């Protein structure tokens with residue numbers, strides 16, 4: 001059902017933003033009106049209890065905003081995604097369809113770890129299953145070989161962590177006002193209403 005809704009929205013004339021600076025094709029969930037009713041309760045009630053246990057050192061227990069989007073890969077558009085870390089403290093990646101081949105995710109070291117021999121872990125997509133990982137865990141997506149791949153990505157953010165150091169540039173953030181969650185930074189505790197000017201979403 002979500003996929004049908006996404007396809008309708010994609011074909012419509014509604015104004016659309018890009019999911020992030022890396023993916024050219026996809027849909028931002030807030031543009032569909034699904035952010036507050038779907039993603040916020042999912043994050044607060046179901047994901048945070050898990051991330052608090054799994055990633056206490058990355059703000060897994062203090063998540064207070066997110067950027068949720070669907071990425072789309074086809075043979076004629078984006079086929080793969082280069083190695084990167086996310087603008088997120090914790091990320092959830094859910095596979096939404098199965099009529100494609102290849103395109104697996106692969107994971108390497110954590111952002112700050114520089115090792116000469118990286119061991120990559122390949123993680124195939126399984127319909128309806130999610131992969132939870134630290135945003136700073138370097139990862140990418142291998143090339144699609146056929147079909148069309150759709151994945152729901154939730155970049156979850158903890159202002160208490162990113163207010164200290166911007167995860168993208170590693171410096172204390174300089175803030176400018178923004179609407180909504182912005183990039184998950186806050187000026188005051190509990191008010192996610194600002195964004196960072198050096199951000200790469």
Ligand SMILES: O=C(O)CCC(=O)C(=O)O
Pocket residue numbers: 020023071081086093105139140141151153
């Ligand atoms: O292609 C994928 O499923 C991964 C997308 C991703 O890593 C991202 O959008 O940050």
Ligand SMILES: [Fe+2]
Pocket residue numbers: 084085086139
């Ligand atoms: Fe990513």
